[in-house]
Amino acid sequence: MSVLDRRFAALSDPTRRAILERLGQGAATVQDLRDIAPISQPALSHHLKVLEAADLIETSIVAQTRPRRLRPDALDEMNAWLARLQTIMEGNYQRLDALLADMPDTPDPKE
Template structure:
């Protein structure tokens, strides 16, 4: 039984995957283009097997994919998956920005009123 995860499950997997600093650095590296496990393992003081496990977590979260190119298996970032995370975050960011603008306007009105009363 390998049911496709729903949107909430995909978000959960992605955020859990990105909670690890090694995986965030892998994503940052892949944002510059595809790379092999050897390329991705280079800056870390962990084994290639450990990096492979991190990549598996990122794959499970839908953030990266692997292709086969002869003997190479480059890892690719899935920009659509990151866009889905950004959209989710933006939805809440925009709501809070509007609340702050409303609060700023209210405070500005109160400050203007106080200054007029002092005159």
């Protein structure tokens, strides 16, 4: 499973999207996130693990707490993929050329 696979899969869950939106306002611990959904603490920790496996968030260590924050470049790859497909769909070749020129290599969605 590629990182791109994991990222899209991670975003397919509304609880995980809510976590990301909450982290958009700044770092948060598991306790801080308890009220984003009516689930158990282990379930929440599991969602965080999924998000971290997708390289969408990162973890620091402060005493017993593990504040999570968003990775700034996390969405770039997905945005690039969506933009490329949308550009193809819209037949906007100028934008496609610009996008491809910005890319280091031709992205291959297969792994």
